[in-house]
Amino acid sequence: MTRSASESRAVRQDLAFAPKVERRTGSGFRVRLRGTVIALQRRSTVLGAFAFTIMLFVGASLYSPSGFGSRYNLQSVAIFAAFTGFAALGQTIIVIAGGLDLSIPWTMALGGIGVVLLAGKMPFVPAVILVLLIGLGIGTINGALVTVLGAPPLIVTLAVGAIIEGAIIAVDTTVEVGAGAVPATDIHLANATIGRVPVFFLLWFVVAAFVGVMLTRTPLGRKIYAVGANPRAARLAGIRVKRVQLITYSIGGVASTFAGILLAGYVQTTYIEMGQNYLFASVAAVALGGTALLGGTGSYWGTFAGAVTLAGLSAFLPMLGLNGASVDIAYGIVIIVGMYLSRGLQKLATMPLPSTDLGERERDNDE
Amino acid sequence: MRSKRLVADGEPGPLMASRPSELGVPWVQSRRHLMSLWSGLSTGSQVMWPLFVTMLVIYFALEPDGLRITQLSLTIQTTLPLVLVSVAQCFVLLTGGIDVSVGGVMALTDVLMATWLRGGNEWHIVLIVIIGLGAGVLNGCLVVVAKIPPFIATIATWSIYDGIALYILGSPGGSPPASFTTWVTGTAGPFPMPILLLVALLLLAWYSRNTELLKRIISIGSDKERAHLSGVRVERTQFAAYAIAGLFAALAGIYLALITATGDPTVGDGYVLQSVEAAVIGGVSLAGGVGGMGMAVAGSFMLTCCYNIISELSIPSWVAPPILGVLLLTVIGLRSRLERRELEHREIR
Numbered sequence: 001m002t003r004s005a006s007e008s009r010a011v012r013q014d015l016a017f018a019p020k021v022e023r024r025t026g027s028g029f030r031v032r033l034r035g036t037v038i039a040l041q042r043r044s045t046v047l048g049a050f051a052f053t054i055m056l057f058v059g060a061s062l063y064s065p066s067g068f069g070s071r072y073n074l075q076s077v078a079i080f081a082a083f084t085g086f087a088a089l090g091q092t093i094i095v096i097a098g099g100l101d102l103s104i105p106w107t108m109a110l111g112g113i114g115v116v117l118l119a120g121k122m123p124f125v126p127a128v129i130l131v132l133l134i135g136l137g138i139g140t141i142n143g144a145l146v147t148v149l150g151a152p153p154l155i156v157t158l159a160v161g162a163i164i165e166g167a168i169i170a171v172d173t174t175v176e177v178g179a180g181a182v183p184a185t186d187i188h189l190a191n192a193t194i195g196r197v198p199v200f201f202l203l204w205f206v207v208a209a210f211v212g213v214m215l216t217r218t219p220l221g222r223k224i225y226a227v228g229a230n231p232r233a234a235r236l237a238g239i240r241v242k243r244v245q246l247i248t249y250s251i252g253g254v255a256s257t258f259a260g261i262l263l264a265g266y267v268q269t270t271y272i273e274m275g276q277n278y279l280f281a282s283v284a285a286v287a288l289g290g291t292a293l294l295g296g297t298g299s300y301w302g303t304f305a306g307a308v309t310l311a312g313l314s315a316f317l318p319m320l321g322l323n324g325a326s327v328d329i330a331y332g333i334v335i336i337v338g339m340y341l342s343r344g345l346q347k348l349a350t351m352p353l354p355s356t357d358l359g360e361r362e363r364d365n366d367e
Numbered sequence: 368m369r370s371k372r373l374v375a376d377g378e379p380g381p382l383m384a385s386r387p388s389e390l391g392v393p394w395v396q397s398r399r400h401l402m403s404l405w406s407g408l409s410t411g412s413q414v415m416w417p418l419f420v421t422m423l424v425i426y427f428a429l430e431p432d433g434l435r436i437t438q439l440s441l442t443i444q445t446t447l448p449l450v451l452v453s454v455a456q457c458f459v460l461l462t463g464g465i466d467v468s469v470g471g472v473m474a475l476t477d478v479l480m481a482t483w484l485r486g487g488n489e490w491h492i493v494l495i496v497i498i499g500l501g502a503g504v505l506n507g508c509l510v511v512v513a514k515i516p517p518f519i520a521t522i523a524t525w526s527i528y529d530g531i532a533l534y535i536l537g538s539p540g541g542s543p544p545a546s547f548t549t550w551v552t553g554t555a556g557p558f559p560m561p562i563l564l565l566v567a568l569l570l571l572a573w574y575s576r577n578t579e580l581l582k583r584i585i586s587i588g589s590d591k592e593r594a595h596l597s598g599v600r601v602e603r604t605q606f607a608a609y610a611i612a613g614l615f616a617a618l619a620g621i622y623l624a625l626i627t628a629t630g631d632p633t634v635g636d637g638y639v640l641q642s643v644e645a646a647v648i649g650g651v652s653l654a655g656g657v658g659g660m661g662m663a664v665a666g667s668f669m670l671t672c673c674y675n676i677i678s679e680l681s682i683p684s685w686v687a688p689p690i691l692g693v694l695l696l697t698v699i700g701l702r703s704r705l706e707r708r709e710l711e712h713r714e715i716r
Contacts, residue, residue, distance in 0.1 A: 055531040100518075150707075151699040152653035154465070157642060159695035166689030280467070280522045294516070325537075328530025335523035339515045 041349060045298075047292030048345040049305035050090060052338060054310060059158075060316040067319045075198055079190070079266060081311035082204040085304060086259035087275070088282040090139070090252020092303045093104070095286050097248040098295030099146060099153040100227040103161035104256045104282055106168070107138055108275030111169055111192055111260025112182075116175030116270050119183040126185075132257055138164060139253020143246035168272060182264050204304075211300040224248060229296030285310055288338045290346065297346075309338070406443040410705040411650025411657055414698055416598055419665055422672040429679040440559035442671065444552065447561060448473075448623040450568065450667040452638050453645035455615035457663035460646055461581075461633025462608045463588045463655025464510060464517035469616040470635030472502045474619030478532045481541030481630025489544055494618055502528055503613015507606040525639070539631040543624050551625040565664075572660035581659070584608050589656025644691065645670050648698050 040047065061069035068074075087104050094101045111131055118127035142160050146153045170185055192199040215221035226234040227244045235241045259278070264270045283293075288306035291298025317327040405413070432438050459466040476495050483491045502524070509520040529606050553560055575581050583604045586594040595601050619638070624630055643653075649666020651658030673694060677687050 121498050145696065149696070150703045155647050155653055155695060155699060158644070159692035159699075162688040162692035162695075164689075166685055166692070169685035170689075283519060284522060287516065292516070293518055323534075325530045325532075325534035328526045328533060330530075332523040332526035333528065335519065335526070336509060336513075336515065339519055339523070340513055354502060367400065 009244075016202060027184045043350070045342055045345045046302045046305070047308070048341060049289050049302045052341070053305045053309045053312070055263075056312050056316070060312065060319075063316075064319050068316050071196060073194070073315060075196070077308075077311045077315045079198050080314070081258050081308040082198070083199050083263055083266075084278060084281050084285050084307040084310055085208070085258050086164070086202050087261075087278040088285040088303050089207070089255040089300065089305055091247070091282040092286050092289070092291055092298060092300050093211070093215070093248045094153075094252050095291055095293060096228045096295055096298050097224045097245050098231065099245060099248065100283075100293075101142065101157045101249065101252050101256075102154060102279060103138070103157040103164065104252075105273070105275030105277075105279045106161040106164040106258040107135055107253055108260030108263060108278060109270070110168055110255035112165055112264030112270040112274055113134060113172060113272070114257075114262060115261045116182055117172060117187075124182040124183050124185040129242065131253055131261060134259025135253045136250055137253070138257075139250040140246065142253065143249030147242040147245050147349060165272060182268050182270065183292060186261065186265035187268055188265075190262045200266075208300055208304050214317050215300060220244070220247070225296060235319060281310055284335055288335065289343065290342045292346070306338075307333075368557055372393065409650065410659055410702050410709065411652065411662060412422050413705055414701045415648070415650040415662065415665060415669075418698065419669055419672075422669055422676065426672050426676050426679070429676060435677070436562075437561065440561045442675070443565050444561040444626055445565060446667055446671040448619045448626075449638065449641060449645060449670065450565070450618035450664050451622060453610040453642040453649070453663040453667045454568070454572075454660050456659060457649075457651050457658055458584065458608045458615070458640040459517070459612045460643070460651050460653060461584045461588045461655060461658055462605050463591075464605070464608070465618075465643065465653075466506060466521050466609065466612045466707070467518065467639055468502070468506055468521040468525040469612065469619075470618045470637075470639035471525040471532070472499050472613055472616035473620035473635035474532040474632050475499075475502065475528045475535075475625045476535040476617045477634050478541070478630040478632050479636050480621050480624035481544045484537055484544050484547070489547070492547075492621065495621060496614065499617020499620070500610055500614045503610040503616070504606070506613065507609035507651055509604050510609060529632070529635070532635075536630050538630050539629060539633075540628040542628055543630075545628075548625050548628045550621070558569075563638045566596065570663065572664060578602070580607060585656055587655075588652075641670065644695060648695060650702075 082116065091101055091104065110334075113125070114134060115127055115130040118130055121127075122130075138160070142153075142157050145156045145160065146152075149156060190200060194202060213221075215224065223239050223244045226237065226239055227241050231241050234244075256275075260275060263274060267274070285306035286298070286303050287293060288309060289300075289302025289304070290297065293304060313331060314327070317330050322330065408416075425531060427433055433442065452473060455469050455472075456466060456517055476499050479498065480492070480494045483495065493688070506517075506521055506524055509515050509524065510517045513520070515523075551560055551564075555563055583594070583599045586597070586599055586602050587604050594604075620635070623634060645666040646658070646663045646668050647653060647666070649658070649662035649664070651662050651666070670691070673691060677684070677690065
């Protein structure tokens with residue numbers, strides 16, 4: 001059995017990603033340079049997303065230094081980015097594991113309204129913990145239904161969202177929904193700043209770092225990628241696929257409940273549709289961050305950049321003198337352009353680089 | 368031996384054709400034949416039909432007036448926009464994609480109907496249909512040519528179409544020509560127009576089952592690779608599915624403008640998720656490859672039935688979403704169980 005030339009080339013390309021010992025035929029500098037280039041290349045989707053974000057912010061601040069570049073505007077952009085970011089936290093992990101969560105708006109509403117309802121009966125901290133536990137429960141129910149029914153997550157989570165909506169109104173029938181006062185601690189927490197940076201944004205940054213490490217450096221994170229890339233292969237490799245999927249939905253439930261609690265503090269009111277804007281924004285942030293909606297690839301730092309971009313856009317577009325209609329149109333166009341660029345970068349990230357190894361290159365020429 | 372095999376497979380063999388029917392139904396020869404007819408249905412239909420019939424029985428038992436022709440035509444009239452938009456959604460779901468932008472197309476065509484058709488410009492309705500088709504073509508371009516995932520591409524175009532609708536008509540208002548609205552809500556001879564439209568749609572659904580295009584769409588939905596290998600032009604077919612979705616969403620918007628006799632730029636928002644829910648309840652698979660126009664029609668009427676039953680029982684309206692959620696989960700759960708059983712059955716064979 002002899003392999004055809006194209007077949008062996010295909011095998012070689014697969015091996016390009018396997019850890020291999022660099023033969024030190026080139027100079028040390030060249031080898032190190034190649035390592036750096038590969039590292040940058042693999043992260044090109046995330047880097048591209050950040051470049052897109054930075055370009056947007058620099059451009060917008062130059063265009064209107066007193067409007068967009070002002071402290072208050074940047075603070076509110078940071079806070080809204082953090083809301084999208086927390087809603088998209090679970091979404092990122094769930095999407096990487098090959099799922100989707102459309103129950104986010106209702107989980108967020110549950111977070112906000114739950115805290116308002118419970119804060120009248122107990123101190124703030126236990127109320128928050130209890131609400132987060134309820135969020136964990138809902139996430140777990142999502143995950144359990146998706147894994148047990150084996151049904152498309154889109155419709156399962158949508159159904160769960162509808163059930164949550166009914167449950168919130170059922171519990172809260174005594175008053176007009178969400179009419180209670182938001183606890184003062186919550187308002188204070190959502191609006192507090194350290195120096196000039198909102199506490200909530202800093203918290204998001206720290207959480208993003210944790211999630212980044214969790215996804216790339218822990219067994220659970222690697223399992224999440226494996227499950228999303230190929231569930232069958234993951235199962236054969238001994239990963240409990242359903243358990244991993246369940247965990248991702250649980251994390252999503254907690255994260256979006258937390259976003260809801262702080263959103264209630266920031267807007268100082270609660271209502272059943274309070275999370276609706278974050279349904280599609282969370283998916284858009286994930287996609288703009290270079291996470292493929294089919295699962296198996298992506299990163300939370302990409303989503304971080306995506307969330308900041310979306311928040312920056314919704315603050316900047318009205319400053320261009322656009323009315324609501326044009327903002328909608330521009331928002332759509334930016335998402336399309338961003339997705340198109342991110343797709344190009346994904347190609348770049350998976351493209352094998354030419355080798356610095358002279359011997360190998362000669363052998364390439366022989367074929 | 369051979370004729371026995373044929374009976375087991377449910378096909379009326381040459382020997383059976385002359386045999387008198389056991390069950391009194393002329394086209395069902397035996398109980399076995401009935402069973403095989405049943406198992407010949409897709410799992411989606413097996414779940415959908417009993418549920419649909421039960422819901423209809425409950426509804427008409429609670430509200431016997433609902434059977435009167437005026438009431439019936441009113442119910443159909445209020446459901447038709449959902450029917451049209453879920454038919455639109457169904458075509459894209461069949462390819463394994465999803466079209467979130469149907470809401471945007473509905474809003475756009477709705478406001479165009481309310482603002483464009485004044486003073487001798489009634490023929491512009493043709494342009495509006497073409498614009499809907501064009502919106503679908505743009506979705507197709509983004510998904511097929513630019514290879515953006517359907518979900519995110521149509522979120523973006525939804526925002527764009529909604530924006531254009533808002534640009535044309537800032538707040539609810541305007542009105543389509545009165546001649547159109549009276550035609551659509553009136554009667555043709557003894558028959559109310561909505562019933563005729565529904566019958567026309569059902570005929571189209573029945574006709575479409577055996578068309579080449581629908582078969583191709585279903586084949587790429589069930590397995591792109593195999594469809595490609597058997598000569599289906601995958602990209603072109605996908606493109607067609609999105610274009611048809613745009614067309615039907617436009618029809619939904621046009622019809623909605625005519626029955627409400629006004630335009631509203633936010634009218635599509637409520638229909639986006641409902642169209643998916645209706646199609647799924649009707650038996651269309653979200654993974655693609657299973658379903659048809661008829662299922663989307665049935666699913667929409669199931670949703671309406673569900674809401675009508677709730678309002679008949681005069682229980683508070685907040686019960687509706689969770690009941691709908693439970694209904695969705697039941698349908699999905701039953702279907703995946705049936706599918707699993709069928710799969711096991713096949714493997715044992």
